[in-house]
Amino acid sequence: MKRIEKFIFLLIIFLLPANLFAWGSATHAYISKQLCQDNSDSLSIYGSVVPDFFNQERNSAYFNFVTKITHYNLDKIKKESNKRNLNKFALGFISHNEKWGSDLTAHKKARTNFRNGYASGKGGILAPFIEAELENLFITQGISFPFFLANSIASEIAHPLIEVAVDLQIKFHEDEFIGSDIKSSAIYRTAYVPDILISAYANDLSKKYKISRTEASDIIRNAENSFCESMIQYGEILNQEYDSAIQQLAEQGTEMINYYLNSSYAKGSFVTPEIMKRFIELAIEKTKDDYFKEISETIKYLKKRSEVKKLCKKISKTK
Numbered sequence: 023m024k025r026i027e028k029f030i031f032l033l034i035i036f037l038l039p040a041n042l043f044a045w046g047s048a049t050h051a052y053i054s055k056q057l058c059q060d061n062s063d064s065l066s067i068y069g070s071v072v073p074d075f076f077n078q079e080r081n082s083a084y085f086n087f088v089t090k091i092t093h094y095n096l097d098k099i100k101k102e103s104n105k106r107n108l109n110k111f112a113l114g115f116i117s118h119n120e121k122w123g124s125d126l127t128a129h130k131k132a133r134t135n136f137r138n139g140y141a142s143g144k145g146g147i148l149a150p151f152i153e154a155e156l157e158n159l160f161i162t163q164g165i166s167f168p169f170f171l172a173n174s175i176a177s178e179i180a181h182p183l184i185e186v187a188v189d190l191q192i193k194f195h196e197d198e199f200i201g202s203d204i205k206s207s208a209i210y211r212t213a214y215v216p217d218i219l220i221s222a223y224a225n226d227l228s229k230k231y232k233i234s235r236t237e238a239s240d241i242i243r244n245a246e247n248s249f250c251e252s253m254i255q256y257g258e259i260l261n262q263e264y265d266s267a268i269q270q271l272a273e274q275g276t277e278m279i280n281y282y283l284n285s286s287y288a289k290g291s292f293v294t295p296e297i298m299k300r301f302i303e304l305a306i307e308k309t310k311d312d313y314f315k316e317i318s319e320t321i322k323y324l325k326k327r328s329e330v331k332k333l334c335k336k337i338s339k340t341k
């Protein structure tokens with residue numbers, strides 16, 4: 023492939039959304055429910071998923087910056103939540119971070135395998151299987167550069183597929199209420215939530231990109247709003263029977279991949295929901311024996327963190 027073609031191609035692949043859907047949210051929610059004694063609270067559940075509120079804005083110029091600060095800068099969230107007496111929200115939020123929270127164990131350093139994050143490590147195992155199947159598909163469809171295309175897509179989707187596979191297993195083996203918990207946490211999340219995010223992050227965003235504070239606030243408010251709606255949808259999907267949940271997730275993933283394939287040079291190429299469903303089932307197969315061990319170890323580890331202990335104490339005092 024010529025260099026310029028490769029460059030254009032990489033650009034197109036980059037447009038695939040980071041999370042094909044808000045995958046992984048049920049795992050974050052499940053973990054947040056176990057952190058303090060009798061603290062299964064809707065506000066901490068929403069707090070545990072909302073750090074990903076900008077994940078679907080991958081084409082935005084602010085994507086890298088906002089996802090970075092919501093995953094690393096926690097102090098202002100704690101402060102703003104405390105001011106409003108919403109420490110439960112802060113508890114969920116800080117459990118998610120990538121510095122030492124559950125995203126660290128998912129993306130960088132698993133509790134049961136320190137070399138790799140759990141989802142990234144499993145994604146690496148899953149990717150070659152997906153790549154092989156996509157290669158065959160693209161060859162049959164007569165698409166140019168089938169190997170390169172299959173390789174890029176497989177490496178993009180393997181990680182989110184692992185996350186959705188773990189979410190499904192959480193719902194169908196560990197906590198049957200997790201779908202409705204996520205859904206109601208999003209429906210009833212108070213207007214304070216966007217306010218906290220804005221107070222914590224709008225100044226940094228406006229300074230970094232030299233935009234007005236109002237503009238920065240609107241960017242955060244709008245993204246959180248659409249994220250909130252997607253959480254209601256995701257909760258609803260997880261609330262279905264197994265077959266229908268997996269089918270709907272497969273259809274959504276398919277739609278997004280096909281949209282991007284068809285806006286690239288690979289016009290006329292398409293993945294079917296059946297293929298996507300097989301990928302999700304394969305991801306379940308690769309995780310079913312050890313996902314629960316990893317999640318239990320993550321919960322044990324998080325409960326020992328002083329940041330978590332402090333918030334649990336504050337929450338129990340205000341009861």
Ligand SMILES: [Zn+2]
Nearest residue numbers: 073074118125
């Ligand atoms: Zn995250």
